[in-house]
Amino acid sequence: MAQFARVSRSVGLITLQNPPVNALSALARQGIVDAVKRALSDPKVKSVVICGQNGIFCGGADIKEFGTNITGPPLVPMIHAIEASNKPVVAAIEGSAFGGGLELALGCHYRVAHSKAKLGLTEVTLGLLPAAGGTQRLPRLIGVPAALNLITTGRHVTAAEALQLGIVDQVTDHNTVDEAVKFALSVAGKSLDARRISTYPCPCPSDVDALFEEVMQKVRQSARGAIAPIACVQAVRAAATLPYSQGMEREQELMATLFTSGQARALQYCFFAQRAVGRWSMPSGARWDTSKPRSIHKAAVIGLGTMGRGIAVALAQTGLSVVAVETQEKQFMEAKKMVSGMMERGAKRHGTAPPLDKITYSQNIQAVADVDLVIEAVFEDMALKEKVFQQLSTICKQGTFLCTNTSALDVDHLASQTRNPELVVGMHFFAPAHVMKLLEVVYGPRSSPQAVATAMQLGKKMGKVSVAVGNCRGFVGNRMLKPYLEQALFLLEEGATPELVDGALEEFGFALGVFKMSDLSGLDVGWKVRKGDGLVEPGLASGPSARIRQGRRYSPLGDLLCEQGRFGQKTGQGWYRY
Numbered sequence: 001m002a003q004f005a006r007v008s009r010s011v012g013l014i015t016l017q018n019p020p021v022n023a024l025s026a027l028a029r030q031g032i033v034d035a036v037k038r039a040l041s042d043p044k045v046k047s048v049v050i051c052g053q054n055g056i057f058c059g060g061a062d063i064k065e066f067g068t069n070i071t072g073p074p075l076v077p078m079i080h081a082i083e084a085s086n087k088p089v090v091a092a093i094e095g096s097a098f099g100g101g102l103e104l105a106l107g108c109h110y111r112v113a114h115s116k117a118k119l120g121l122t123e124v125t126l127g128l129l130p131a132a133g134g135t136q137r138l139p140r141l142i143g144v145p146a147a148l149n150l151i152t153t154g155r156h157v158t159a160a161e162a163l164q165l166g167i168v169d170q171v172t173d174h175n176t177v178d179e180a181v182k183f184a185l186s187v188a189g190k191s192l193d194a195r196r197i198s199t200y201p202c203p204c205p206s207d208v209d210a211l212f213e214e215v216m217q218k219v220r221q222s223a224r225g226a227i228a229p230i231a232c233v234q235a236v237r238a239a240a241t242l243p244y245s246q247g248m249e250r251e252q253e254l255m256a257t258l259f260t261s262g263q264a265r266a267l268q269y270c271f272f273a274q275r276a277v278g279r280w281s282m283p284s285g286a287r288w289d290t291s292k293p294r295s296i297h298k299a300a301v302i303g304l305g306t307m308g309r310g311i312a313v314a315l316a317q318t319g320l321s322v323v324a325v326e327t328q329e330k331q332f333m334e335a336k337k338m339v340s341g342m343m344e345r346g347a348k349r350h351g352t353a354p355p356l357d358k359i360t361y362s363q364n365i366q367a368v369a370d371v372d373l374v375i376e377a378v379f380e381d382m383a384l385k386e387k388v389f390q391q392l393s394t395i396c397k398q399g400t401f402l403c404t405n406t407s408a409l410d411v412d413h414l415a416s417q418t419r420n421p422e423l424v425v426g427m428h429f430f431a432p433a434h435v436m437k438l439l440e441v442v443y444g445p446r447s448s449p450q451a452v453a454t455a456m457q458l459g460k461k462m463g464k465v466s467v468a469v470g471n472c473r474g475f476v477g478n479r480m481l482k483p484y485l486e487q488a489l490f491l492l493e494e495g496a497t498p499e500l501v502d503g504a505l506e507e508f509g510f511a512l513g514v515f516k517m518s519d520l521s522g523l524d525v526g527w528k529v530r531k532g533d534g535l536v537e538p539g540l541a542s543g544p545s546a547r548i549r550q551g552r553r554y555s556p557l558g559d560l561l562c563e564q565g566r567f568g569q570k571t572g573q574g575w576y577r578y
């Protein structure tokens, strides 16, 4: 799992070979230990380069091993042995160096990265901390504030940022391994005293207590119930206040608590589940690996309400040309302003230019004639959507995919309104559509595998986790949401307030409480669906008998709000006042 070769006469080249991401499995670790021993004992080898095969340095520890009886050499002594080597070791970083992969690179004496490489201590996203010395070496290398930022968020940094922070020594546009070999030749025989990060003092601000108190408060606020980011801060604090060996002990102690936690298990389940949904299949036998998507360059969004605006922004941020159509004058003017504002705020956060020129606006549906894909996001009303699909079917060029953002209506029925039902699928986003990562791609019996593959690929390009689901009422997401919303309403009837319920959910870790989320999405959508289901009947809005409908407990509170025109944020009032 790690190949050894001598190149350029005196450089020992160790290549990690564990596809697809060169994860540090037991066999890979054994391979590295053996190869390092070989390099160090070969008198012809004067310096060493460690790289990964197939353009990726290392995706970190093998997550599949977690929760099993882990065998093979442990990571920490393996990395210590590399750092302690008396021959210079250079990491050649291509593709990704994440988690244990970056920790391995930090144990090397030098790091050369390709300009397109991404680096990060991502463990926190899996409910863990960088426990192969990452919490102790990174602050010593780049300082406490920058290390805290990277370790508590798990964010990926580009090679350019890594160079600026001091994580890598050189960035190249050329062949990274060749450059690293040249680098290794140039440092052979030089003293390594100043290159072992674990021996560095940790650069520390004068008031350590105040700094960590402030950071801990911020992390508690943003991490919302997650234990790993807190442990990350505690581990970095150990780096700042204790000698390296004691800091390592603290790192291991904290990791031991996280390793078996329910949060870590859940986040790791989520990691694999998010990848598993990419391997979709349909009852017809069509599959992700046999269905070819078509490239989408220009897309349209019909209807610029809450959802349509978010979808237009998400498409433009992906780099697509977007035609945004809204036929109602008032909504059209308002939407233009809101969409630009959303893009400007997003661009400011990412330090980029807002892609304002990617969107053209129109009040005429004919403007979508030449697009490759349309996402319909008009109000949740079957008659209205039928009309839109009939129009789209005659206006759009041959082969345009017609997608609906409906959250509950029959996608197959909408397909039947068109000349080419095989081009119709659901693309159901969740509010706010430019932020939320979940996308349901809804196929009906007539949807073609290519339409599904194209929507799935477009979703991935937009940074979404796309999940292919069958066509049924509420699909999967809203079927899961229904009992959650119901129970929240019952809590109100039993004496809680919306603030109390939302507060408890947010404390638990939800980004938004259920009532805030409902106000954001718009209360009228659910009202319309409940009316369609025969649950909302005039004269039944109050009194005890009103609380049993269709044989089940029912709360009419949401209906009462809607009867007063309180549809949520968009009308200035919903569960809350805005």
Ligand SMILES: CC/C=C\CC(=O)SCCNC(=O)CCNC(=O)[C@H](O)C(C)(C)COP(=O)(O)OP(=O)(O)OC[C@H]1O[C@@H](n2cnc3c(N)ncnc32)[C@H](O)[C@@H]1OP(=O)(O)O
Pocket: 020, 021, 023, 058, 059, 060, 061, 062, 063, 064, 075, 096, 098, 099, 100, 101, 122, 123, 126, 128, 129, 130, 131, 132, 272, 275, 276
């Ligand atoms: C003592 C503890 C020390 C260290 C702890 C750690 O190192 S924890 C692990 C930290 N590493 C990460 O967080 C990186 C996770 N991986 C990724 O972010 C991406 O996979 C990556 C490397 C950027 C590649 O992305 P890409 O989009 O190209 O591929 P994809 O994500 O679909 O992955 C391809 C298959 O590889 C599997 N895989 C990825 N990383 C790991 C891993 N670290 N361990 C095991 N397996 C991994 C992934 O599941 C995919 O396989 P599949 O069969 O499709 O599930």
